[in-house]
Amino acid sequence: MHEAGFETGPCYLAASLPLLCRGLGETEGYLSDAALLGRGRRRRDDGLFRVGYGEAPVSQVRWLPKGHAAGAEGSALLRRPARVAVLPVGYQNGLGVMPQYGESLPDALRRWWAGRRLTVRIGGQPVKILGKIGAAETLLDVTNLKCAAGDLAVFDLDPLYAKGLKREYR
Numbered sequence: 001m002h003e004a005g006f007e008t009g010p011c012y013l014a015a016s017l018p019l020l021c022r023g024l025g026e027t028e029g030y031l032s033d034a035a036l037l038g039r040g041r042r043r044r045d046d047g048l049f050r051v052g053y054g055e056a057p058v059s060q061v062r063w064l065p066k067g068h069a070a071g072a073e074g075s076a077l078l079r080r081p082a083r084v085a086v087l088p089v090g091y092q093n094g095l096g097v098m099p100q101y102g103e104s105l106p107d108a109l110r111r112w113w114a115g116r117r118l119t120v121r122i123g124g125q126p127v128k129i130l131g132k133i134g135a136a137e138t139l140l141d142v143t144n145l146k147c148a149a150g151d152l153a154v155f156d157l158d159p160l161y162a163k164g165l166k167r168e169y170r
Contacts (some may be wrong), residue, residue, distance in 0.1 A: 071131010094161035
């Protein structure tokens, strides 16, 4: 544009990806977004760490029999009796919510694979999520873990999508 004779004024970046890929260079301003929180598309060796996690107490723990449907919409069928904990946090609070980068098959596979790796930590131990995450609750498989109602569960949470939770900066 400068070669065509147009004066553009100051140059600003409105996304983190160009900054992480090329550096500031000749830009005079920058708008931060999810990449600076350690989320979004970025290189693995960029020196950023994920920021943001949620904490909530387990509301109840109980045994479910073999063959019982668990998870949102009964999305998981138990193959053996399981001890299940109910976490009163769901996708409405931002648990498991990820940015939508596109509707292509690779993007859908990436979201599916990331959803399979979601875990919650209770007492420092990773716990698998049973089935789909519900709107307001999530079921956790705590069969091999000692825990009770009231124990604190810690989970990865993108601060941009966190809703209905008290924010605390440490």
